[in-house]
Amino acid sequence: MATLSPPATDAFPGGDPHGASGAHAGHKRPGFLRRYVFSTDHKVIGMQFLLTTLLMLFVGGAFALAIRWQLAYPWEPLPILGNALFPTTGGRITPEFYTMLFTMHGTVMVFLVIIPILAGAFGNFLIPLQIGAEDMAFPKLNMASYWIYWPAVFCFGYSYYAAGNFAAGPSSGWTAYPLLSALPDANPGTGPAQSWWLYGLTLVGVSSMMGSVNYLTTIINMRAPGMTLFRMPMSIWGMFITAILQAFALPVLTAASLMLIADRELGTCFFIPTGQLLPGEDAATIGGGQPLLWQHLFWFYSHPAVYIMLLPAMGMVSDMLACHCRKPLFGYKPMIYSMTAIAGLGFVVWGHHMFTSGMNPALGMTFMVSTVLIALPSGIKVFNWIGTIWGGKVRFNTVLLNCAAFVSMFITGGLSGIFMAAVPVDVYFHDTYFIVAHFHYILFGATLFGVFAAIHHWFPKMTGRSMSEGLGQLHFGITFLAFHGVFFPMHMLGMAGMPRRYADPYVHPPFENLLALNEFMTWCAIVMGAAQLLLVANFFGSWAFGKKAGRNPWLANGLEWSAPSPPPHGNFDLPPVCYRGPYEYSSPVVMPDRDYLPQDEPPEMHAVRGA
Ligand code: HEM
Ligand SMILES: [Cu+2]
Numbered sequence: 001m002a003t004l005s006p007p008a009t010d011a012f013p014g015g016d017p018h019g020a021s022g023a024h025a026g027h028k029r030p031g032f033l034r035r036y037v038f039s040t041d042h043k044v045i046g047m048q049f050l051l052t053t054l055l056m057l058f059v060g061g062a063f064a065l066a067i068r069w070q071l072a073y074p075w076e077p078l079p080i081l082g083n084a085l086f087p088t089t090g091g092r093i094t095p096e097f098y099t100m101l102f103t104m105h106g107t108v109m110v111f112l113v114i115i116p117i118l119a120g121a122f123g124n125f126l127i128p129l130q131i132g133a134e135d136m137a138f139p140k141l142n143m144a145s146y147w148i149y150w151p152a153v154f155c156f157g158y159s160y161y162a163a164g165n166f167a168a169g170p171s172s173g174w175t176a177y178p179l180l181s182a183l184p185d186a187n188p189g190t191g192p193a194q195s196w197w198l199y200g201l202t203l204v205g206v207s208s209m210m211g212s213v214n215y216l217t218t219i220i221n222m223r224a225p226g227m228t229l230f231r232m233p234m235s236i237w238g239m240f241i242t243a244i245l246q247a248f249a250l251p252v253l254t255a256a257s258l259m260l261i262a263d264r265e266l267g268t269c270f271f272i273p274t275g276q277l278l279p280g281e282d283a284a285t286i287g288g289g290q291p292l293l294w295q296h297l298f299w300f301y302s303h304p305a306v307y308i309m310l311l312p313a314m315g316m317v318s319d320m321l322a323c324h325c326r327k328p329l330f331g332y333k334p335m336i337y338s339m340t341a342i343a344g345l346g347f348v349v350w351g352h353h354m355f356t357s358g359m360n361p362a363l364g365m366t367f368m369v370s371t372v373l374i375a376l377p378s379g380i381k382v383f384n385w386i387g388t389i390w391g392g393k394v395r396f397n398t399v400l401l402n403c404a405a406f407v408s409m410f411i412t413g414g415l416s417g418i419f420m421a422a423v424p425v426d427v428y429f430h431d432t433y434f435i436v437a438h439f440h441y442i443l444f445g446a447t448l449f450g451v452f453a454a455i456h457h458w459f460p461k462m463t464g465r466s467m468s469e470g471l472g473q474l475h476f477g478i479t480f481l482a483f484h485g486v487f488f489p490m491h492m493l494g495m496a497g498m499p500r501r502y503a504d505p506y507v508h509p510p511f512e513n514l515l516a517l518n519e520f521m522t523w524c525a526i527v528m529g530a531a532q533l534l535l536v537a538n539f540f541g542s543w544a545f546g547k548k549a550g551r552n553p554w555l556a557n558g559l560e561w562s563a564p565s566p567p568p569h570g571n572f573d574l575p576p577v578c579y580r581g582p583y584e585y586s587s588p589v590v591m592p593d594r595d596y597l598p599q600d601e602p603p604e605m606h607a608v609r610g611a
Pocket of ligand 1 (some may be wrong): 443
C-alpha cells in the first residue's frame with residue numbers, strides 16, 4: 001500500500017509550525033530537557049504518564065501483596081522488608097499499619113494508576129493522533145498536568161514521615177470518611193499524615209482538571225477536516241465523555257477536600273457533629289457539622305469517577321476489537337449513546353455507596369432504581385462487543401485476548417454490581433469481600449486488561465517497534481488465570497460474611513475456616529505479581545530490540561496509523577483529511593484486495609471500481 005501513503009517528507013504547507021525537522025530558519029532543535037523532560041509534545045507527555053503510572057502500579061502492587069500476606073499468614077513476619085520496617089516487632093506489621101496498607105493501596109491504584117494511565121497516558125497519546133491534530137490545544141497546560149502529578153506523589157509519600165514516625169501513615173481508607181479523617185487525634189495515622197494525604201488528593205485533582213480542559217478543547221476544536229463527531233473513533237468518544245465527567249464531578253471532590261483540610265487545620269466543623277469532644281477544645285464552640293456530608297460529596301465525585309476509570313478503556317477496547325476481528329464495530333451510534341447514558345446516570349446513583357448509612361428507605365429506593373438502570377446501557381455495550389467479535393476474522397493475538405478478557409470480566413463485575421444495587425442485598429454485602437470482588441473485576445479485570453491490550457496495540461506507534469507475541473500471550477495467560485484465583489473466591493468470602501478492612505478477621509471464630517482459601521488467594525496474587533515482570537521485560541526489551549513495525553502493522557483504519565511510527569513532533573507528514581468513519585474493515589469498496597480502508601484515503605482512489 002505504499003502508494004497510498006502520503007510521501008514521507010516533512011513538508012507542512014507554509015512551514016512546519018513545530019520545527020519538526022529543525023531545518024527552518026529561526027527554529028532550533030530543542031535540547032534534551034525540552035524534548036524529554038519538560039516537553040510540551042503530547043506523545044512525550046503520554047509516555048511520561050505511561051512510564052510513571054506503570055511504576056506506580058508496582059508500588060500499589062507491593063502494598064497489595066503485603067495486605068495479602070497478612071490475610072494468609074496473620075501476624076507472621078513480613079517477608080523481605082519486614083525486618084527493616086518493623087525491627088521492634090520482629091518484622092511483624094501492626095494493626096494500624098494494616099489500615100495504612102489498604103489506604104495507600106486504594107489511593108495509589110485509583111488516583112495514581114488507573115485514572116492517569118487512561119486519561120494521562122492514552123488520552124494524551126491518542127487524542128491528537130486519532131483526530132488528526134498536531135498536538136493538544138494547550139501544550140504547556142498539558143506539560144503542567146504531568147508535572148503537578150509529582151508533587152501529589154510527594155505529598156502521599158511524605159505523609160508517612162509527616163509525624164516524624166514511619167508508623168503513622170494515612171489510614172482512613174481511600175474514601176477518607178470522617179470522623180476518622182477529621183479528628184487529628186483519632187488514631188496514629190490521622191495526624192499530619194491525613195492532611196498530607198488531602199494535599200496530595202487536591203493536587204492530583206488539579207492535574208486531572210488540567211487534562212480535562214485540554215482534552216475537551218482539543219476534541220471540540222482541533223479535529224482534522226472531515227472528522228465529524230460521528231466519525232471519531234470510540235477511544236476519542238470515551239476520552240471526551242470522561243473529560244466531561246471530570247469537569248463536572250471533580251470540583252465537588254476538590255471543594256470537599258478543602259473543607260476537610262479546613263476542619264483539620266483551621267478549626268471549622270463542616271464534618272464534625274455537635275457533642276464530639278476534641279481534646280483541648282471547648283465543647284460549646286465546636287460541632288454542628290455532618291459526617292455524612294463528606295460521604296455525599298465524596299461519592300458525588302467518586303461514583304462518576306468509577307466511569308472515569310472505565311469509559312476510556314471501553315472506547316479503546318471497541319477500537320481494538322473492530323481492528324482485530326476485521327469487522328465494523330457493531331452498533332457504533334448505540335455504543336456512543338450508551339456511553340453517554342452511563343455517564344449521565346453516573347451522576348444520580350452515588351447514594352448506592354451509602355445504603356447502610358441510615359438513609360431514608362424511600363431515598364434508598366430511588367438510588368436503587370437509578371443504579372439498576374445502568375445495567376441497560378452496560379448491557380448494550382456488552383451485546384455490541386460480542387456482536388463485533390461474532391463472525392469476525394478473529395486474530396487470536398495478545399491484543400484480542402486482553403480485550404476478550406475485558407469484556408468477560410466487565411460482565412462478571414457488572415453482574416455483582418446489580419446484586420449490590422439491591423438495598424436488602426447490599427445491607428448484607430456492604431463492607432464484605434463481595435464488594436472487593438466487584439470492584440476488582442471491574443477495575444483490574446476490565447480496565448487494566450483493557451490497558452494491557454492498549455499497550456500491545458499502540459506500542460508500535462509509540463516506539464516504532466512491535467512487542468513480542470510469545471511473551472505477551474504468556475503474560476496474558478498467567479495474569480488471567482491468577483487473577484481469577486485471587487478475585488473469584490472473594491465472592492465466596494463475601495457471601496460467608498468476611499469483612500473487608502480487618503487486619504485479622506479470623507479472631508471471629510466463624511471466619512477461621514476461611515483461612516485456607518485466603519492462603520490460596522495470596523499465592524495466586526504472588527504469581528500474578530511476578531507475571532508482571534514479563535510485561536516489563538517485553539515492554540523494555542521490545543523498545544530496544546523489537547521488530548521494526550512500520551506505519552500500520554495491524555492494517556488498521558485510524559488516522560494515527562498513517563503517521564510515521566513513532567510520529568515526529570507535529571505528528572503527520574501532511575495535515576490529514578478524513579473521509580469516513582474508522583471502522584471500514586472488510587469493506588466491499590476495497591475487498592478482496594485488502595480488508596481495511598483508512599479514514600484518510602481519498603475516495604478518488606476507488607473510482608475505478610465505481611464505488
Ligand atoms: C452495572 C454496573 C455497576 C453497578 C450496578 C455497580 C454497583 C455498585 C454498588 C451498589 C456499590 C456499593 C456497594 C457497597 O459499598 O455496599 C459499588 C461499589 C463499587 N463499585 Fe460498582 N457498580 C457498577 C459498575 C462499576 C464500575 C464500572 C466500576 C469501576 C470502573 C465500579 C467500581 C466500584 C468501586 C470502586 C466500588 C467500591 C467503592 C468502595 O467502597 O471502596 N463499579 N458498585
Ligand atoms: Cu458507585
